[in-house]
Amino acid sequence: MHSTFSTRLLSLYGVLFFLFIYLPIGLIFVYSFNSNPINMMVWQSFTFDWYRTIFGFSAEVTEATLYVESTDQLIGAVQNSLIVASVAASLSTLLGTAAALALYRFRVRLEGFYRALMMTPMMMPDIVLGIALLIFFVSIGIDLGVTTIMIGHCTFLISYVFIIVSARLAGMDPSLEEASADLGATPFTTFRRITLPRILPGVMGGLMLAFIISMDDLVITYFISGVDATTLPVFILSMIRRGVKPEINAIASMLLMFSIIVASLGIYLRARSEKRL
Amino acid sequence: MPAAQQTASRTNTTNDVVLSIQCAHRSFKTPEGGQVHALRGVDLDIFENEFVTLLGPSGCGKTTLLRCISGFERLDSGDIAIGGESMARRPAHKRPVNTVFQSYALFPHMTVLQNIGYGLEAAGVGRRERIARSEEALEMVGLGDMGQRRPEQLSGGQQQRVALARAIVNRPRLLLLDEPLSALDRNLRQQMQIELKRLQHELGIAFVFVTHDQEEALTMSDRIAIFNGGRIEQLASPREIYDHPASEFVARFIGESNLFSGKIADATLISSTGNPLPLCSKQLDLRNFDNGRQVTAVIRPEHLHLCAPEAPQAQLNARITEVIFLGTEYQLICTLNDQSLIKVRVTDVNTPLSVGQNIGLSYAPEQLHLIAGSTPLRGAA
Amino acid sequence: MIKSNLPRPRWLQPLMLLSPTTLFLLVFFCGPLAIMVTYSLLEPGIYGGVEWTFYDQNYGRIFGWADGLYEEFDPIYLETFAKSVRLALITVATTLLICYPAAFWISRLPSRTRSICMFLITLPFFVSMIVRLYAWLLILRPTGVINQLLMSLGLISEPLEMMYTEGAVIVGMTYIFLPFMFLPIYASIEKLPGSLIEASQDLGASPVRTFFRVILPLTLPGVISGAIIVFIPSLGNFIVPGLLGGAKVMMVGNLIEQQFLYARNWPFGAALSFMIMAAMLFLLLIYVRVQSRSIGASRGEGV
Numbered sequence A: 001m002h003s004t005f006s007t008r009l010l011s012l013y014g015v016l017f018f019l020f021i022y023l024p025i026g027l028i029f030v031y032s033f034n035s036n037p038i039n040m041m042v043w044q045s046f047t048f049d050w051y052r053t054i055f056g057f058s059a060e061v062t063e064a065t066l067y068v069e070s071t072d073q074l075i076g077a078v079q080n081s082l083i084v085a086s087v088a089a090s091l092s093t094l095l096g097t098a099a100a101l102a103l104y105r106f107r108v109r110l111e112g113f114y115r116a117l118m119m120t121p122m123m124m125p126d127i128v129l130g131i132a133l134l135i136f137f138v139s140i141g142i143d144l145g146v147t148t149i150m151i152g153h154c155t156f157l158i159s160y161v162f163i164i165v166s167a168r169l170a171g172m173d174p175s176l177e178e179a180s181a182d183l184g185a186t187p188f189t190t191f192r193r194i195t196l197p198r199i200l201p202g203v204m205g206g207l208m209l210a211f212i213i214s215m216d217d218l219v220i221t222y223f224i225s226g227v228d229a230t231t232l233p234v235f236i237l238s239m240i241r242r243g244v245k246p247e248i249n250a251i252a253s254m255l256l257m258f259s260i261i262v263a264s265l266g267i268y269l270r271a272r273s274e275k276r277l
Numbered sequence B: 001m002p003a004a005q006q007t008a009s010r011t012n013t014t015n016d017v018v019l020s021i022q023c024a025h026r027s028f029k030t031p032e033g034g035q036v037h038a039l040r041g042v043d044l045d046i047f048e049n050e051f052v053t054l055l056g057p058s059g060c061g062k063t064t065l066l067r068c069i070s071g072f073e074r075l076d077s078g079d080i081a082i083g084g085e086s087m088a089r090r091p092a093h094k095r096p097v098n099t100v101f102q103s104y105a106l107f108p109h110m111t112v113l114q115n116i117g118y119g120l121e122a123a124g125v126g127r128r129e130r131i132a133r134s135e136e137a138l139e140m141v142g143l144g145d146m147g148q149r150r151p152e153q154l155s156g157g158q159q160q161r162v163a164l165a166r167a168i169v170n171r172p173r174l175l176l177l178d179e180p181l182s183a184l185d186r187n188l189r190q191q192m193q194i195e196l197k198r199l200q201h202e203l204g205i206a207f208v209f210v211t212h213d214q215e216e217a218l219t220m221s222d223r224i225a226i227f228n229g230g231r232i233e234q235l236a237s238p239r240e241i242y243d244h245p246a247s248e249f250v251a252r253f254i255g256e257s258n259l260f261s262g263k264i265a266d267a268t269l270i271s272s273t274g275n276p277l278p279l280c281s282k283q284l285d286l287r288n289f290d291n292g293r294q295v296t297a298v299i300r301p302e303h304l305h306l307c308a309p310e311a312p313q314a315q316l317n318a319r320i321t322e323v324i325f326l327g328t329e330y331q332l333i334c335t336l337n338d339q340s341l342i343k344v345r346v347t348d349v350n351t352p353l354s355v356g357q358n359i360g361l362s363y364a365p366e367q368l369h370l371i372a373g374s375t376p377l378r379g380a381a
Numbered sequence C: 001m002i003k004s005n006l007p008r009p010r011w012l013q014p015l016m017l018l019s020p021t022t023l024f025l026l027v028f029f030c031g032p033l034a035i036m037v038t039y040s041l042l043e044p045g046i047y048g049g050v051e052w053t054f055y056d057q058n059y060g061r062i063f064g065w066a067d068g069l070y071e072e073f074d075p076i077y078l079e080t081f082a083k084s085v086r087l088a089l090i091t092v093a094t095t096l097l098i099c100y101p102a103a104f105w106i107s108r109l110p111s112r113t114r115s116i117c118m119f120l121i122t123l124p125f126f127v128s129m130i131v132r133l134y135a136w137l138l139i140l141r142p143t144g145v146i147n148q149l150l151m152s153l154g155l156i157s158e159p160l161e162m163m164y165t166e167g168a169v170i171v172g173m174t175y176i177f178l179p180f181m182f183l184p185i186y187a188s189i190e191k192l193p194g195s196l197i198e199a200s201q202d203l204g205a206s207p208v209r210t211f212f213r214v215i216l217p218l219t220l221p222g223v224i225s226g227a228i229i230v231f232i233p234s235l236g237n238f239i240v241p242g243l244l245g246g247a248k249v250m251m252v253g254n255l256i257e258q259q260f261l262y263a264r265n266w267p268f269g270a271a272l273s274f275m276i277m278a279a280m281l282f283l284l285l286i287y288v289r290v291q292s293r294s295i296g297a298s299r300g301e302g303v
Helices: A002-031 A049-054 A060-065 A071-105 A111-123 A126-139 A146-170 A174-182 A187-216 A219-224 A232-241 A246-276 B003-010 B062-070 B112-122 B127-140 B156-168 B186-203 B214-220 B238-243 B248-253 B281-286 C012-039 C057-063 C075-107 C111-126 C129-140 C145-152 C166-191 C194-202 C207-235 C239-245 C252-261 C266-298
Strands: B017-029 B035-047 B051-055 B077-082 B097-100 B174-178 B206-211 B223-228 B231-236 B258-265 B268-270 B294-299 B305-307 B316-325 B330-336 B341-346 B358-362 B369-372 C042-044 C050-054
Touching: A002 A246, A002 C075, A002 C111, A002 C129, A002 C166, A049 A246, A071 A111, A071 A146, A071 A187, A071 A232, A071 C012, A111 A146, A111 C012, A111 C266, A126 A146, A126 A219, A126 C012, A126 C252, A126 C266, A146 A187, A146 A219, A146 C012, A174 A187, A174 B097, A187 A232, A187 A246, A187 C111, A219 A232, A232 A246, A232 C129, A232 C239, A246 C111, A246 C129, B017 B062, B017 B206, B035 B062, B035 B077, B035 B206, B035 B231, B051 B062, B051 B214, B062 B077, B062 B097, B062 B174, B062 B206, B062 B223, B097 B156, B112 B127, B112 B156, B127 B156, B156 B186, B174 B186, B186 B206, B186 B214, B206 B214, B214 B238, B223 B238, B223 B248, B231 B238, B231 B248, B248 B258, B248 B294, B248 B369, B281 B369, B316 B341, C012 C266, C042 C266, C057 C075, C057 C266, C075 C111, C075 C166, C075 C207, C075 C252, C111 C166, C129 C145, C129 C166, C129 C239, C166 C207, C166 C239, C194 C207, C207 C266, C239 C252, C252 C266
Parallel strands: B051 B206, B051 B223, B097 B174, B174 B206
Antiparallel strands: B017 B035, B017 B077, B223 B231, B258 B268, B258 B294, B294 B369, B305 B358, B316 B330, B316 B358, B330 B341, C042 C050
């Protein structure tokens, strides 16, 4: 009796826990279809108007009553975000994977130092890193912009990729590579036929997670984006600061969906690579 | 090791040397900053078509030696030659040896047939021949219809066979087996022992088999190399090793034994047991053991016979401390005069035996094997 | 551990693999941090720049040795820092209280449900922080969900003032840092063998006793890891207090932001940042200690 009661209590708690996590973000999504322009959180009727507005197709209801953010600015921010995330994720995946491979395959002097160097950027509070990068770029005279954002994102994305790929490599049976060499495969063939296929899902998962973390980064971008190059999260922040508007619901919902889809794919790839090891 | 024994153990393998290891040294740094000498001066010749087992406790260097042969470890000094060619500068993938790994190391992202064909592919064998040979090898290990499966769909025993097929399909000069049977259960292990022996005969390849299981070693090997602390203590046929252990370590490690140490005096051994132990004078002559020489004598429990206490033929007097029933025989643990323990096998299960009973023990002097030199250790091992 | 022995120049391959990453991080991670620390010891220029002279007054303003001539000591900085520490600690406590039972619950689920739950918990980590915070803006605003709900139910007539309070900041930080606390706790609870709990019950311990004597001590390393990785980003946060705390709840992160974007006193901002970095490094040291000790304990080298 006692145990069923406490088990039920725990299950109830679990349900509440998930509600706490998902209700708030669910709200944004649901209310992004609410047509009420004055009081956003009072449901009026279902509409796609906010989505239309942000893509520049002005809807009659809202045109007069609301200040419409420049669609060009939004599209520019999305473009910047995608460019930054693609470049930063690719570069950091390359660098992080190479470092993980080096530390896994070879006996390297100062291994502890290298590991610490690869891990600390992730632990560094983002405000500190953002400010350090801002001072750095300004003092050596590099103009803030898309390039500086890419570099800034790479510093901490390397950590994430390094950790994911290292975990993959550590979970790999080292005798697989030895078996390949034993059967006469050259080191390059061993890498291509054995090591790479084994870690590729992990690397791809790392790439996707790096991409999404870069897409979502706010604080570091906030300090080093300069005047012209805004990314989507920074754009949303400045929009919110100017006042909560229904269009933000629509933009946030789309970013939400995008993040969830890419992250799911990344987590799925990682989990699959884990299972097959 | 006496020259006579070495030639005796070679009689059935008069062919060429396939693997020759000379003065192999290898040490590792421990994480704590110390040094471990995994190999210190190992010499070993292995002949064509021979089944040699490297046997020893864990950490004795046997696996290190295997990894040096396959090329995953290098030697600090010394040389390894296969077919007369030095392997010192050859990386693992260019050596004419193949390994069956302890964990099997089957590539999980390939089918069984792809696994087996991997080595042939690396050697540039065409697709058609590759498949034919892979299937043949699979047939040979009795898994003809499993080619399209993935390793994870196979049982442990089947994976073991695939690993074997993958190694032999390349027709290596030498097949290395790193404790391949340790993950199998007892029945399967015994079955695989027979099958490995059969395969070795069919293929005519030299096998180097690493194990810590003495029973496995005794059943399968043509010769056994007993490792201890990075050295080979004895290299000989199983029979030779059992009957004439070259050192105390070997005597203790293989089978059960009773050890006495003392000085030789007039064809007897003066030890602390109280009674002088008669020795075989032929053995003394053969090995040039003079009076006053420090030796250790080994006698197997089954070579001791019960008699009445204080009987004229009794060479030792003892009291029974424990009686263990083993099914077809008894094992007795007896206490000698100097309080040391001695093991005795009694095959006649009808003998009345009870704890505390005083008994006499006799043996044929030729069964008492002598080992030169001595350490303070003695008593039952 | 024996690493596989690869042929040819042993130093060339690792060097080629490792040096681009190392170089990148030395230049773009260590370099900026070093410059930031240097900046914190330089004199601020009159028009927002920096004078390359040694200057201890930035820290003097914070800790009290400012001479009062050019710079003045103001306890507000230390007070803000203390308040940030307090809010970060409360965030740690709330995330811990929320996550521990949830982790316990999930660890006892059948494996299929469990992996789905784990997926659902890691997912929000990848949803943009700004989107997650925006959700709470919608909930807590005077015209937000809670107030609308309560007013339509007739429980209140005036909207409650929930925004711009410490409570709002704590709720926001708790919400965004939840996964950071959950994952390490879950990892340590999952490792805990069920037989230990059964053994404790078998020996007559009550559930409460079992929890405090067996479960909690064994999952403590996970709790400490979680606490540290929640505390570090909470301490320097400025987005959450900026959005949900407004001008009323300022944290040290907001001070730093002001120095860089409005006051243009970079050296002083760098000095404030250094305080956060120092706190983080200190905690990281503890973290490494705890990790190595828990590894030692699991090897049976004393608990």
